[in-house]
Amino acid sequence: MWNDNAATAARISKKTQDGFSLLEAVVAIFILTIGLLGTAAALSYAIHYGTISRNVTAAKSIIVGQIEEIETLRNSRRLDFKQIANVGGVDNTDATATFNGFSTGFKALSLNPGPDGVNGTDDDLLDPGGDGVFGTGDDFTNPALVRSGYMKQITITNLSISMKKIEIKVRYFGEGGRVGEIAGVCYLNDEGRLTR
Numbered sequence: 001m002w003n004d005n006a007a008t009a010a011r012i013s014k015k016t017q018d019g020f021s022l023l024e025a026v027v028a029i030f031i032l033t034i035g036l037l038g039t040a041a042a043l044s045y046a047i048h049y050g051t052i053s054r055n056v057t058a059a060k061s062i063i064v065g066q067i068e069e070i071e072t073l074r075n076s077r078r079l080d081f082k083q084i085a086n087v088g089g090v091d092n093t094d095a096t097a098t099f100n101g102f103s104t105g106f107k108a109l110s111l112n113p114g115p116d117g118v119n120g121t122d123d124d125l126l127d128p129g130g131d132g133v134f135g136t137g138d139d140f141t142n143p144a145l146v147r148s149g150y151m152k153q154i155t156i157t158n159l160s161i162s163m164k165k166i167e168i169k170v171r172y173f174g175e176g177g178r179v180g181e182i183a184g185v186c187y188l189n190d191e192g193r194l195t196r
């Protein structure tokens with residue numbers, strides 16, 4: 001009787017130490033692989049949409065910044081209301097300073113406003129050169145001033161003698177050659193004419 005009990009205990013002990021079979025290990029590795037692939041896909045998705053989110057936030061900031069600058073140019077009277085226009089549409093009549101207008105079409109963003117002190121114009125990438133003075137012989141277009149990854153277009157439409165539509169579009173360039181575009185529109189009135 002005692003021997004029978006000992007034999008049963010030995011069998012139970014042996015059974016608990018069997019471990020995984022090869023098939024169980026293969027199935028476990030397969031499931032783990034599927035799980036890791038899913039994690040990699042989720043990470044890739046998160047990185048991709050994180051990049052898009054950053055680009056959209058930056059593009060919105062660029063749009064708001066340009067609209068606020070134009071509004072400030074009007075409020076400070078640095079530009080007459082009739083001067084706030086694209087190249088070819090500026091009316092410099094009786095203005096204190098000549099303004100060439102905002103660039104047409106999509107242009108690179110610059111880190112500096114250039115000699116006219118206004119962002120979004122054709123001179124934005126102009127560098128004063130070694131003498132640090134604009135308008136001298138050593139001025140040059142400096143590609144190092146380009147803020148890469150974004151392009152901006154400013155379109156100004158006269159709706160009436162005292163109202164303009166300002167549309168700012170920003171294109172951003174993501175991974176894999178993807179291009180996104182976001183636009184902002186504001187309406188600018190001739191506040192000086194209307195209220196001062």
Ligand SMILES: [Ca+2]
Pocket residue numbers: 113114115116117118119120121122123124
């Ligand atoms: Ca400029």
